[in-house]
Amino acid sequence: MGAELQRILYVEDDPDIQAVARLALEAVGGFTVTICSSGPEAIREAEAFAPDLLILDVMMPGMDGPDTLRALRDIPALAEVPAIFMTAKIRPEEIEDLKTHEQVIDVVTKPFDPMGLPDRIREIWQSM
16 A cells, blocks of 8 residues: 555554553554544544545444444445454454455454554555
């Protein structure tokens, strides 16, 4: 992929994980990050933010990550934006199932290493 990764929309319901991810991605990674606490919030804010990458927690109350991704795909400007799922599920078959969603480029397991997260995200981005 030729474009440089700058803008990340991160959908995560856990405030502690939001804080760690924001610090890791903005302070360490130098990315511009918008964090949404729910699928409906992401649907309202994503198009205006114009992200280069979507990162979605899989398990959230109400609207989970896969449902949120499907709804975001219905917004024409976001239909082709690559996505990464974040999950505490680590069984290989669960991770492979998550990768079958349209434009999902990888799955990152939680807990993640905050200092290593930006490099991991860049590595995934460059492997597309």
